[in-house]
Amino acid sequence: MPLSQTIKTKLETAQTIALFWHENIDGDALGSMYGLWLQLEKLGKKIWYFTPDQPSPLFSFLDISTLQTTFDYGKYDLIVLLDMNHPLRMKKFYKDHEEYFDQAETIIIDHHLPEPIPALSHATIFADHTAIAACELVYELTTARRKEKNLMDERIATFLYMGMTSDSGNFRHDEAYQTTRLMENALWAIKQGANKQAVINNLFRNKSYEDLAFMQHILARMQKQEDICYSRYTKAELADSWLHRDSADYALYLMVDVRTAQLIILGKETDEGIRISFRGKGKYNTRELAAHFGGGGHFNASGCTIPSSGNMQQDMEVFIKQIQTILPTVTTPIAQS
Numbered sequence: 001m002p003l004s005q006t007i008k009t010k011l012e013t014a015q016t017i018a019l020f021w022h023e024n025i026d027g028d029a030l031g032s033m034y035g036l037w038l039q040l041e042k043l044g045k046k047i048w049y050f051t052p053d054q055p056s057p058l059f060s061f062l063d064i065s066t067l068q069t070t071f072d073y074g075k076y077d078l079i080v081l082l083d084m085n086h087p088l089r090m091k092k093f094y095k096d097h098e099e100y101f102d103q104a105e106t107i108i109i110d111h112h113l114p115e116p117i118p119a120l121s122h123a124t125i126f127a128d129h130t131a132i133a134a135c136e137l138v139y140e141l142t143t144a145r146r147k148e149k150n151l152m153d154e155r156i157a158t159f160l161y162m163g164m165t166s167d168s169g170n171f172r173h174d175e176a177y178q179t180t181r182l183m184e185n186a187l188w189a190i191k192q193g194a195n196k197q198a199v200i201n202n203l204f205r206n207k208s209y210e211d212l213a214f215m216q217h218i219l220a221r222m223q224k225q226e227d228i229c230y231s232r233y234t235k236a237e238l239a240d241s242w243l244h245r246d247s248a249d250y251a252l253y254l255m256v257d258v259r260t261a262q263l264i265i266l267g268k269e270t271d272e273g274i275r276i277s278f279r280g281k282g283k284y285n286t287r288e289l290a291a292h293f294g295g296g297g298h299f300n301a302s303g304c305t306i307p308s309s310g311n312m313q314q315d316m317e318v319f320i321k322q323i324q325t326i327l328p329t330v331t332t333p334i335a336q337s
């Protein structure tokens with residue numbers, strides 16, 4: 001039986017389903033979760049869904065009131081992990097409860113590259129890292145195949161469109177080989193009534209004066225070494241600004257536009273260390289780069305966490321030097337299959 005058929009059968013057989021998504025939920029995780037959940041609900045399923053932390057207020061234009069941030073480890077026919085390649089991406093639920101997840105009937109639907117150390121070896125995994133968004137996979141696995149019964153509506157289409165637009169940086173980060181598929185899937189969502197304007201206005205054109213003032217701060221600190229462009233902010237600065245860290249990530253969108261930059265790095269101080277975000281433009285495999293520091297992600301967007309000594313400026317300088325020694329090993333021709 002083809003894998004997609006196995007998944008369809010499992011989803012249709014299960015009556016109670018727990019859906020999970022990863023920490024620091026983004027538009028694609030949220031979109032793929034709701035895009036799938038709302039369809040399954042129409043089939044009469046009982047669905048619960050869980051996220052380790054509350055999503056950014058950026059997403060408050062959507063009705064996501066059914067989200068829960070605590071998990072009961074109860075009995076569910078099926079567990080589904082979306083937009084994540086390892087249950088450690090939801091550490092809060094997984095840690096100290098590995099046994100629960102090792103035994104539960106599980107499906108993983110994801111578009112990240114597999115982790116070097118896999119978990120949940122019993123899970124049915126549908127992974128396609130050539131898709132720019134997990135929302136594309138949800139659409140392709142459901143509506144695109146299910147011609148006989150269209151479960152789509154404007155709300156679901158909006159969620160799926162949101163994931164396609166947010167993981168592609170509003171259609172800026174897609175690689176050439178991904179473009180046709182992405183555009184076709186996005187066009188389909190719009191034809192189904194996706195509210196493109198609401199997504200654009202809320203995710204991309206929704207900056208406050210304080211957001212931009214914080215960008216001023218990050219950009220003032222921006223440095224360039226060869227083709228690396230980097231900056232940082234501290235925990236205290238973020239707390240003082242009253243911004244959510246998603247707002248601060250906007251700096252990456254700005255820095256990526258530096259024409260001669262091929263690697264963009266933003267360091268964010270957190271309680272667990274310095275959270276690093278990488279963005280690339282095709283020259284470096286940022287996913288491989290992040291893997292050197294225990295992280296992961298995609299070819300052009302990835303992340304990792306490095307230890308903090310308390311002196312962030314110094315930590316970042318040491319880190320950039322380390323990066324420079326690794327870069328020659330992750331330089332890859334742009335063409336991918």
Ligand SMILES: [Mn+2]
Pocket residue numbers: 028029083111132133134167
């Ligand atoms: Mn994603």
